[in-house]
Amino acid sequence: MSKLLDNIRDHAQGIELKGIKKSYGSNVVIPELDVAIEAGEFVVILGPSGCGKSTTMNMIAGLEEVDRGSICIGQREVQDLEPKERGCAMVFQNYALYPHMTVADNIGYSLKIRGMNKTERMAKVAEVAKVVSLQDYLERLPSELSGGQRQRVAIGRAIVREPSVLLFDEPLSNLDAKLRHEMRIELSQLHERIGATSVFVTHDQVEAMTLADRIMILNKGHLEQFDTPKNVYDKPATVFVANFIGSPAMNLINNIERDTPLWQHCHLGLLDSASGNEIIAGIRPEHIEIVTEGGMSVAVKYIEDLGAYKVITAVLDCGQELMVSTPLGLDEAHPETLRIAFPAEKLHYFDRQSGLRL
Ligand SMILES: Nc1ncnc2c1ncn2[C@@H]1O[C@H](COP(=O)(O)OP(=O)(O)O)[C@@H](O)[C@H]1O
Ligand SMILES: [Mg+2]
Known part of the structure; x- marks a missing residue:
């Protein structure tokens, strides 16, 4: 030395x-x-x-x-x-x-x-x-x-x-x-x-x-x-x-109405006392799962193929856009819809007022 x-x-x-x-x-x-x-x-x-x-x-x-x-x-x-x-x-x-x-x-x-x-x-x-x-x-x-x-x-x-x-x-x-x-x-x-x-x-x-x-x-x-x-x-x-931090950035979902399918898919029932419009739910594009059954159906707006992975711009029923990043090629070059799911352990929750993690 x-x-x-x-x-x-x-x-x-x-x-x-x-x-x-x-x-x-x-x-x-x-x-x-x-x-x-x-x-x-x-x-x-x-x-x-x-x-x-x-x-x-x-x-x-x-x-x-x-x-x-x-x-x-x-x-x-x-x-x-x-x-x-x-x-x-x-x-x-x-x-x-x-x-x-x-x-x-x-x-x-x-x-x-x-x-x-x-x-x-x-x-x-x-x-x-x-x-x-x-x-x-x-x-x-x-x-x-x-x-x-x-x-x-x-x-x-x-x-x-x-x-x-x-x-x-x-x-x-x-x-x-x-x-x-x-x-x-x-x-x-x-x-x-x-x-x-x-x-x-x-x-x-x-x-x-x-x-x-x-x-x-x-x-x-x-x-x-x-x-x-x-x-x-x-x-x-x-x-x-x-x-x-993260690229593409984490999806942040606002204004989730209580007891709607989106509320359930965001597992908000797990947070007791949660009222949807006080919470921001977050999920990273790479953590969204593409599933063949169950989950939610989303419209596919755009697909960017980056070779090693694809970044899909998807649109929820409520109109909010989500980025989904997937390492797997899709069977279809550009499907009109996809089924996606949010694994409970991959969700993040923030207080809308303070911006702090819950
Ligand atoms: N010498 C200076 N005089 C006046 N304003 C300054 C001066 N240096 C930096 N600022 C201002 O302070 C802020 C922070 O600057 P800076 O620390 O250089 O940012 P960063 O390095 O994060 O890009 C900016 O709004 C910048 O315009
Ligand atoms: Mg600087």
């Missing part, structure tokens, strides 16, 4: 945000945020564009001030410290490599400006290069590297200072789908090896689901859920999360 990696693991610190508030003028971006991130954890901040992800990360890094509340990294309160005193290293979207410097000089630059002598610096750079598998590329310029290698230089440059926290702001969002996939796998493997506390901002649910130990889902600066990818998918805490 490398000494550098041992140091990073030993220095990894938890991060605690307590009562954080942030506005720009009259625009309240973060109304009130309380979260605790564990040392060594990989946390993804996920949410739609403009929900306050970068603002949250920048407050941790010290690039933005907080209006109120405190930020602890390990035992230290850092909200009044300069960015360079906080022990965070950032990896940006464009990697911001110095184009005229070699890989070795890019990685070692921060050590140079801190006045570390050349011998020590070169040893450190060599160690980092090994961690990010760039030993054979040290003399190249960034323009002579692949996208994946550039990402590794950016990470190498971030870890060379043995930060206690690594921060990533949408580092993959400029890349095409195939490269994103490769980079996700690389990042995940690097995290396993490096073990630094990592906070990663994205609006891409696939990145969040595949990289995170836990996902922080933000909606207009409000924390909707902070949980493992599995729990976020299996037990979304709110309607917002249910709708945001």
